[in-house]
Amino acid sequence: MIFTRPVTALLLILVLREAHAQHPEVSGQLAFSSAHWIAAPFSTVRDGAEEDGSHPLPVFRRTFTVRARPVKATLRIVGVGQWDAWIADSHEARPVASPGLHGAWTDYRKTVAYDTLDVTRLLHPGANVLSVMLGNGMFNVQKTSLEGARKGTRYTKFTGSFGAPKLIASLELKYREGRTEVITSDSQWKAAPGPLLFDSAYGGEDFDARRDDPTWKLAGFDDHAWQSAKAVDGPGGELIPAIALPVGVHETYKPVKTTTLAPGRVVYDLGQNFAGIVRISVHGPAGAILRLTPGELLNADGTVSQATFHGPMWWSYTLRGSGDEAWQPLFDYMGFRYVQADWVKSPWPYSEPVAPNADATVLSIKGIAEHTDARAVGTFESSSEMLNRIHHLILAAMHNNEVSLMTDCPHREKLGWLEQTHLQADGMMFNNDLRALMAANDRNMADAQWDNGIVPTIAPEYTRFGSIYGSFDDSPEWGSAAILEPWWTYTFYGDRAQLEKDYPMMQRYIAALAGKAKGGIVEYGLGDWYDIGPKPPGLEQHTTLGVTATLMLVQDAQTMECIATLLGHADEAARYGDLATRTADAFNKRFWDEVHQWYDTGSQAANAMPLAIGIVPAEHHQAVLEHLVADIHALGDHTNAGEIGYPYLLRALAKEDRDDVILAMLMRKDPPSYGSQLEVGATALTEAWDANPHSSQDHLMLGGAEQWLYRRLAGIDFDRSRADEAQQITVHPIALSGVDWVRAGFDSSLGHIESDWKREGTRVAYRITVPAGAHAMVVLPPQAASDARARLLASESAIQSRFLVGAGTWTFSAPAN
Template sequence: MKVSRRGALKAAGTGLTGIGAALPAAAKEPAGALRADRLRVEWREAPVGIDTLRPRFTWEPMARDADARALTQSASRILVARSRAALNAERGNVWDSGRVAGSRPAAQPPTPLALDPHRDYHWTVETWDQAGKSCGRSAPARFVTGLLAADQWQAEWIAATPDRPSGPHSRGNDRSPAKLPEPLPIFRRTFDLSGRLRRAILSIAALGHGDVTINGAPVTRSMLNPGWTDYRRTILYTSHDITALLVPGPNAIGVMLGNGMYNVERVPGRYVKFVDSFGQPKLIARLDIELTDGSTRTIVSDRNWQTREGPIRYSNVYGGEDVDGRLEVPGWDRPGAAGADWRTPFRVEGPSGTLRAQGIPGIEVQRTITPLRVTPLSNGRVVYDFGENCSARARMVLRGPAGSRICLRPGEALGPDGGVSQRSFNASPKNETRFEYILAGRGAEVFQPRFIHQGFRYLEAELLPPEGGGEAPRIEKVEVDFVHAGLIQVGNFDSSEKLFVDTHRLIDQALRSNMASVLTDCPHREKLGWLEQTHLNAPTILYNRDAAALYEKMAIDIADAQQADGMVPGIAPEYVAFLDKDGGDTIWRNSPEWGVAAVLSPWAAYRAYGDRTVLEMAYPSMGRYMAYLAGRATDEIVDFGMGDWYDLGPRPPGESQLTSRALAGTACRYQALRALADIAGVIGRPAETARWTAQAGAVLDAFNRRFFHVDRASYDTGSQCALAMPLALGMVPAGRERAVLDNLVAAVRANGNGVTAGDVGFRYVIDALTAYRRDEVIDAMMRVTDRPGYGQQLQGGATALAEAWDANPTKSLNHFMLGHGEGWLYGALAGIRIDFAAAEPQRIVTIAPRPVGTTRAAAARHRSVLGEIVSRWHKDGGRFVLEATIPPGPGGTVMVPTSAPERVTESGKPVPGTPVPGGLEVLLGSGRYRFEAAV
């Protein structure tokens, strides 16, 4: 049975779809067919530290009956109250949205709410289903405000040493002399608590990082707080509900400070990427206590605190960390541990940035890894192999006499002598990364660095006796904690093809290792937020992780880094400006493919999450960058920057070798202008849509005049990148697409199905071949093992994706910039796509698997903001079986691949749909479906 696309869409207009209307329905839906789950405020469940008066509330509609179909939310009502009792009585005494029609599971108050700082609030959502029946109210949820205005802190910045001005700030060619390391301070504040406690909320910005305890207990599982920013523009603070940690009588707040990216200094014998300092470590804090009788007490950072040097004698995000266990102060962060060495802190100036609540998840221990093998070396050292390359912190249990010492050297690879090599860190024996601990001689002692995480697989341990002689310490236990930001995993991929599963794991390991408060390029050598990967690798990130809050934070980082003339540097935060010896921008500082992240990263986030906030926030920055590129262009062509970084050419990888940088930069400029035209439409600026569209048209004409070879249907040099970018971005003149595509396929085949495109170009190779349904070419590229690529890296024993296609051991061996293949695994092979920029609501969610080659089965799951999307298929003889799940909402589109669309069935019954190239397209409502078709 054939149904036209228009007819299917007409059926969808009632909330039912072509398939939902035509097939026999399941049992009649009970009243309230949905329930609201996963309640979040500002992308977090039960958050502490909301600092906006117009918070965003989101939830996930879920079917009460897993077999129900064609369900959608038709309306919602939010209640926010000051107490659970008020909420239970259905009194939204802070906000009652009233019943609001709409299927979007999100709400935001139109005007600021009357929220108080450091207070908990309770909320619930009532939803109505597609029949207009109430689904009841959700279980209550909670959020706690942080500090809502700068004047609410009423606290002082304090430090252990007199005020030190911000600087020096590295200009990329810094050769400042090394200095002796400065020990890190610890702080304490004691107070008495009398009366029955109702709540206690602490907000603190401890720079660069702070480990905070109450009566010796940590206030959070996360570490390396607050997240990295340009402290001259933005300072993040964290908030904590410490009610359960306080006790009647004496209490103590303890804070141990670390340097982080706030204070990076050069020290003899240690590796640093750059030198940059915003001042000495310092903190600002406010604790609000409320008792059940309504009385309150406030404790702020001031000269009533105490400080002294702690046991950490050196800490650097690149060079490592040294701890002298003999200087530990037992019980220092508990009541009653004061001593003669404690002194009054100095009142200092804070950084010039604005204090904002940290809305992103902190870095946490994800799992603990024990050594796979232990190898003694002839020099007495021992090498531990943990079997995988990851971002980690080592943890050792040691015994030995006071003054004995252990030195740990991490590395991604081994040298010729079997010891650890730090070549991929850009470190050397004269300037290395290492961790040292001097034992106190107090029985079993635990050493774990606090303020640094490092990417490594191997750990080399050197055990040294006290300087005056005696025994060396012995190791009783060694483990490493795999640590990364707690971005919730929302995706999984599986396949019958082991190579594809291993490729997914290879890419995902590098992604996880680089998930910090920024998306770093590598977890060791640089740890910088290189911007190109935020848009080029957006599918990799957004299929696998809930990164909505992180993308908003990165948009702020980009705006903070943007220069007065509109230029967006290659990294954000820009801790180091990569300048030449004359003070001019190098290619690493100013490259269009990186700068367009100002536009394309927020756009990627909107397409994944459907929230306009990130677009509205970033729009001014976007326009300024487009104006900057227009000013740098000659005849609309921009010719500067890195181009297709790390492509495979005759020279060692670096700046583009096979494709002119002008082609890559100008194509990215065109892509950003087209996206900006769409963005202007989304946020309600139609006049600006026309302006950006006109600019894009001018760039397109100039691009084809400059780079398109009409006679041979080729672009520029005919490289993979040069052909793929215009194909993927719709820049090829009408009627010539197939000829250019044939040339791209030929370019791949000519290299033995191997990739030559680099960090920029490979994303567009994947996109172009996918768009034109040449999945067999991608399939062949993904399988190559006899030349550089994913397969060869896996064959060589890689456990995380490397920086270079050939996994050159002098380059980073944990880098996710080349992870674009993940987009094809999820979006084509398994076939899940979500795009809130889709022209029709039922095309926001698409399931369109592409069975190809010898792959017998593939599956993917993605938990979107609408709910869970599942695609699971396998071949069974001559049959193709697809199990698909569409979440409640506007429905979705399924494309069943088949050679006989008229014989497609769902649950054994004929399917109405529209034959399209490669199969049958079906518009359907939410639910679980099982399709069968001829291969």
């Protein structure tokens, strides 16, 4: 009896998120003081049973009268798992929020985030109706199967339910004379089964437009046959204003190639691997079914492959049969590049295509990207086409994994794997303002923290994986995000209050991790995940278990010393400093190989990480660096480090001014390299270095080069944690041979910074922009000159020239390499 959010002539309403710190008076208790959680009176959950596609999701409506136009109307709403809502008079229903995926993913037993929307312009004097459609999302992830022949299962990563979808809402109307009226969710609401017959965050959606009455959202609709909604208990979590920004609609992708494989079967290439949905326009008879199968790659026969999904998923639309029809999935999104459109007899089971009725036609199809509405803050381009393509490869994977939390791939996982929130934080925050997203991640980590202080590998912890691969629920390289991600975030935004909020979580985590050390060594976890060896990728192959985990404890303790000092906890800072020293000493004693003058097995990860975090004794420093560089060269300027070791490898080389080695690695086109991914046609960063077609083609975890492009090649070395405010903005471009120019901009929390440089004969010209009210340290090669030296404080050395500059745009010149 319903439809979906409108897909044409959308009225974009500004979604106003109220930060709890900015509006402390609007607590969840106050916002919903007279509201009740409500659910459909019919079951939408089959406990312990398989979901077979015959379980319609509920829709709700509430009619009310507006006696005069309000001066302000605010809707506070949360529908778990996902929701869409409209307000209408008797003529037109308009969405209350901009298109996108509504509803933050949290541990609903601990935190429930509500959305706050200004709906003033949607209300009219007279009869109005607020209508809501609910989806399962991560709230209700059920086992799925194919009925009938049962040829397999519709994919799901895990199963687990917080209960049937439910909602709570409060619509507050303020009138000119000061009167306030509140319409809340209660038993006056009506509910009915909707046209969404199947909905899974992993398996897709089945929508039957024949069950839609286009007038159900209008005030004049006769809902006497609908049932009264029932008051139910909430999921238990604290109601708070949404922390993360909305997940909105962004890029649109039209087919770059269309291939008809057979009557009723067409494959569309959208040209880009992205996270989102499809939008279709179709025409045909009532009951005709179009099945849409997304995928990242193609099979040899030209059909869409779902090998990287680890199981089948699809969307299906059953036509109403009334002229041209438009539709897009409501609550499910996927990571894909290709879409296979099949006219089928039934979406269940997975039936083969049939020759379509002559009138059944796909009029148009396009891809719609969905990711967080976080503002873009960075730009990077250079004279190197390879570097530009690597930047876009990584940036695509970042966007594709930004929803209300950071996922690691947008199809088979969709879980908040935590390691990338600190390993890739630097590169991500140079591109988007992720302050809100990281704050939401911090809340999820605190909610996920175990009673013993350990922070698990994923947050929210919707499932536990047990002992797969040894330790899939608790690994120090992942759990250390509880300390390292908030610190990275502080270095970009300088938010001391957020650090104070997170500090208890950090204290509990480092105490738990230190408690697991034996003789100073932490010897468990996933290690340097996905390093490159003779075996298929997974657990580390080149580095001994305990190397990366122990070094995480060292870095955690170093970071906690900084945080405790910043927050004024001198005694605690001293204890954390002592822990860092003792653990570093234990690491050097256990893993230093005096004979070979390297760490552990001499692997890139084992040598790079101690260099990056600064614990290599001075007498061994040069030998470790030489071994690291020699190993890279011996492998043909390639890495063999995994997800954990690779970003530290880049940081170590940059710290030692061996950016030439990094550039040589980035220029390679043979595997393992970014270039090899580009050579096989990847349009987003892949999970495996060799773009293995059985691994994800849209993964964030190997994106470490993005940090180097901004911080070293462009030289925007930004850090709000530096005590000297004049050095928080340090611009130190590295004009490497082989690159002729670089242009980069960054809207930092202190203002806009630009760093441009270009080779001009035997010299390099630099153009640096410093934001208003700020100072910057500009670091250039020796013998650098400025066209405005009289306005500078300059110091020269044989190694570099340093200029302290104020706001404005500055030009410099220095000898080329």
